[in-house]
Amino acid sequence: MNSVPDFVVAIPARYASTRLPGKPLASLGGRPMVARVAGRALAAGAREVWVATDDARIADALAGLHGVRVAMTRGDHASGTDRLAECARQAGWDDDTIVVNLQGDEPFAPAAGIRAVAATLAASGAPMATLATPVEDAPTLFDPNVVKLVRSVQGDALYFSRAPIPWHRDAFALSTAQLPQGQWLRHIGIYGYRAGFLQRFAAMPPGTLEQIESLEQLRVLEAGFRIAVALSPEPFPPGIDTPEDLARAAALLEAAR
16 A cells, blocks of 8 residues: 555534434444544544534534544535535645545444545545445345446546446356356445545536436546545445444444453
8 A cells, every 4th residue: 555645534424314313423332423433533543533514412422532623514415525525614624635535424444444545545646536345245246225336457436336337248147146256346435535626526516427326426437537446455344324234333342342
């Protein structure tokens, strides 16, 4: 991995969640989930860690966490990207600042993975960077809630999709239950960008592909910008979206004690 540049981490944390209301405040091992996520950002060595939220209850939950700042943002943002763009303006970051967007439901994000996004952005010269990891089984590949991607030999994203891409014509003609190994990548929803490009991204109108797939990163590709993709240096557990995910995460923490 390339040397790690100076970077900041911004964590979007919206109180309302369809599948898990109040998700940032859900207790994991006696601590709010958003506090655990912020702790992962601090462990990665970020120069600054900010949580961008629209709810005072989330700000209150972070009040005693040293090194974490809170940006109170508008409640009507359409996406986490819009929320982070407002956070960046409040923080006063200059256009060249490397911002890592760590989702507020990633309490097990490995510090090495967070650093890898910042390093990939700096080394690639792309305006945006993200991570991926190999798909290990057929159910994951065919799950529309799992985003897949393909990339060029230079490591740039060619496309992101909820569909299984690339489609293995010969193997899948026989069976979709077996998975030839090493040919598919699962997207990990962590991003890096320069603060200036973050503002540009948030100002772009949604693209056609984005609206079809409901994947915001496609807005960047459709507009003709590069997204550099690196393989995560460590396993990156899935985020927490449902009560069942939360129960599994709590069991993992308990087992690790």
